[in-house]
Amino acid sequence: MQSTKHTGGLSYKWIVVLVVIFGSFMGILDQTVVNNALPHLQSAFAVDFNNLQWVITAYTLTQGIITPTTAFFANRLGMKRFYVISLILFTLGSALCGLAWNLPTLIVFRIIQAIGGATLFPLAVSFIFSEFPPQQRGLAAGVLSISALMAPAVGPTLGGYLVTYASWPLIFFINVPVGIVAIVLARLLLRERPAAGRFSFDIPGFLLAASGLAAVLYALSNASISGWSSPSVLVTLIGGLGLLALFARVELHLSSRGKQPLVDLSLFANGPFLSSNIANALVSFGFFGSLILLPIYMQELRGLDAFMSGLYTLPMAFASVLAALIGGRLVDRFGPRVVLLPGLILVGLATWQLSGVTLTTSYPWLILVFVVRGLGLGLVLQPLTVSALSKVSPKQYTQASSLNTVIRFVFTSLGIAVLATFVQSRASTHVSALASQLRTISPAIRQQGLDLAVQDAFWLSLVAFVLAFIVVCFLRVPKHAPAEQGENNASERLVVAE
Known part of the structure; x- marks a missing residue:
């Protein structure tokens, strides 16, 4: 068994945290940093904007x-080697994006x-x-x-600053030095976990998962542009769900035969x-999906530029990090549910306040609401990740964390699609109602209608938090007895990828 102490005296487990935080931050940052640069x-x-999407x-x-394949490649290549390969691909892709000379090349480099x-x-x-x-x-x-927590908030602010005061390639080039540092640290400091075995790649499962997830995510991304009644949206959404249902059947059949499924x-x-993960899906829908509402309100209704809009939401990110650090200690002492329930109450309270924002709501009050949110x-x-993996065996950690990540992707996309189209439809309804009362349509009426639509969308996201609160009330996470803790500590040396 390897020592848990590093030669410099710092516990190896904390070295792991410091190393992997670089890569995870970059990966999440680039989901949002491009938004303000469009x-x-x-x-x-x-x-045109449709192609740019x-x-x-x-x-x-x-x-x-790609996310569902994480467990297989970590198992086949070893976690450290696969992590370094992923960092290299991400850093190389970032550099190429900054060098893109037209839209098709940028899209190809974004895929890398x-x-x-x-x-x-x-x-x-x-x-x-x-x-x-x-x-x-x-x-x-x-x-x-x-x-x-920081990346989704820093992304739009950083992207807005760079495109406002510098140039768009910098939103990609900024990843390169960070990526190089992450690669060097991972190579020098992380320990390899040997590959667990030579399992064959589940090709049918991958093809079904890849095509199903691609169809569903494409439909959700396109729904806010083309509308839910669009034939392309309906066909890809229904087809994607059908492929995912078939994927589930194939994976369960493989498991029943003792073979290794993709998921x-x-x-x-x-x-x-x-x-x-039910709560994770609802929170992703209600919180990350509703992030699309903040630029609509701050920029279209209040007239702020992208950079200033991002600055006003930064306190939310700092507050979430502070709460996560405090909440982490509370989770270790009292269990996840004791932290989750107050957290959902705070998010729900802030969302309730945002459901009443107007064109004259004071900025100090908004910042306070963002901090509570x-x-x-945080x-x-x-805590949802801790509770999700609380009864998962060490060899299934990569499988479980990959599934958790995919669920967050899908329901964030669903939240964005639903809330974006909901705002559009409700804005039309409110504008028509106001115009019929005043017998005219003016820019002020359109603004008022959009503001009322944003309020309605926050009410809808509040419903998701209420449902998540109900789910967490029934969450039961076993407490670890000392003997079990010792067993888990011993099992930590096992290969976690499967």
Whole structure:
């Protein structure tokens, strides 16, 4: 058994956290950093906005396709080697994106970037859960949450600043030095975990999962543009769901025959894993989906530029990191549910306040609401990961964290699609109602209608948090007895990829 101490005196498990946080931050950052750069990219490449959306859509689709393969490649190549390969691909893709000379090349390079970025966060979770004993995983997950919580908030702000005061290639080039540092640290400091065996790749499962997830994510990305009644949206959504249903059947059949499936769906028979991921889906829909509402309100209704809009939401990110670090210690001491319930109450309270925002709501009050919202998220996101993996065996950590990540991808995309189209339809309804009363349509009426639509969308996201609260009330996470903790500590040396 290897020593848990590094030669410099710092515990190896904390070295793992410091190393993997670089990669997970970059992977999540690039899901949002491009958003505010789209108008500048549109001018640079002289393309229409619908085609430009593929810069984001291609990244999302690729991540959805590649993430389920994380466990197989970590198992085949070894976790450290696969993690370094992923970092290299992501860093190379970032450099190529900054050099792109037209839209097609940028989309191709974004796909390369996403292939590397898709596995960074689930691998980071696997590294951490394999090194920390159960009674310390809350704190470790809280530290890792710096990447998961800061990146979505920093992304739009950083992207807005760079495209406003510099140039668009910098939103990609900025990843290169960070990626090089992450690669060097991983090569020097991480220990390899030997590959667990020579399992054959589940080709039917991969093809069904890849095509099904790609179809569903494409439909959800396109729904906010073309509408839910669009034939392309309906066909790809229904077809994708059908392929995923067939995928589930194939995977269960493989498991029943004792073969290795691409995704171990038997994890959903694990009570805490199932309940935590239902709550994870609802929180992803309600919180990350509703992030699209903030630029609509701050920029279209209040007239702020992209950079200032991002600055106003930054306190939310700092509050969430602070809450995650405190919440991590509380999770270790009292269990996830004690932290999750207050967190959901805070997020729900902030969302309720946002459902009443008007064109004259004071900025100090908005910042306070954002801080409360951030505190709530910090008490929710990582405790859900801890509870989801609480009864998962060490050899299934990579499978479980990959499934957790895919669920977050899908329901974030669903939340964005539903809330974006909901705002559009409700804005039309409100504008028509106001115009019939005043017998005219003016810019002020259109603004008022959009504001009322944003309020309605926050009410809808509040419903998701209420449902998540109900699910968490029934969450049961077993406490680890000392003997069990010792057993888990011994099992930490096992290979976690399967």
